[in-house]
Amino acid sequence: MKIKKCPECGNLMKQVEVAVEDAENKIQSLQCPKCGYFEFDKKTGMNVVKELEEKEQALKIKQKIVKLSHKRLGMYFNKHIVESLGLKPGEDISVSVPSKKKIIIEVG
Numbered sequence: 795m796k797i798k799k800c801p802e803c804g805n806l807m808k809q810v811e812v813a814v815e816d817a818e819n820k821i822q823s824l825q826c827p828k829c830g831y832f833e834f835d836k837k838t839g840m841n842v843v844k845e846l847e848e849k850e851q852a853l854k855i856k857q858k859i860v861k862l863s864h865k866r867l868g869m870y871f872n873k874h875i876v877e878s879l880g881l882k883p884g885e886d887i888s889v890s891v892p893s894k895k896k897i898i899i900e901v902g
């Protein structure tokens with residue numbers, strides 16, 4: 795990535811690496827130390843998007859929701875998930891719902 799001048803104030807920009815959660819690749823970006831103008835590098839940005847997409851594909855497992863009792867539903871963790879995460883019965887998990895099509899389960 796080439797260092798260039800800030801389009802806002804003309805100051806020389808500084809190259810910084812931005813870490814993205816769950817991604818090993820970092821996004822290169824240019825930051826203006828004077829006015830705070832910020833610009834992401836498209837190529838390294840795309841690498842991170844690609845990496846996260848590939849990870850999501852690799853981990854995608856089709857499961858059916860099962861009926862428990864009353865209005866409660868459940869799902870099973872199959873052997874692969876249990877073994878790779880070292881899950882045990884009684885363990886605490888946190889569930890968050892960032893959108894209507896996503897459920898994120900965090901161990902601990």
Ligand SMILES: [Zn+2]
Nearest residue numbers: 800803826829
């Ligand atoms: Zn600037």
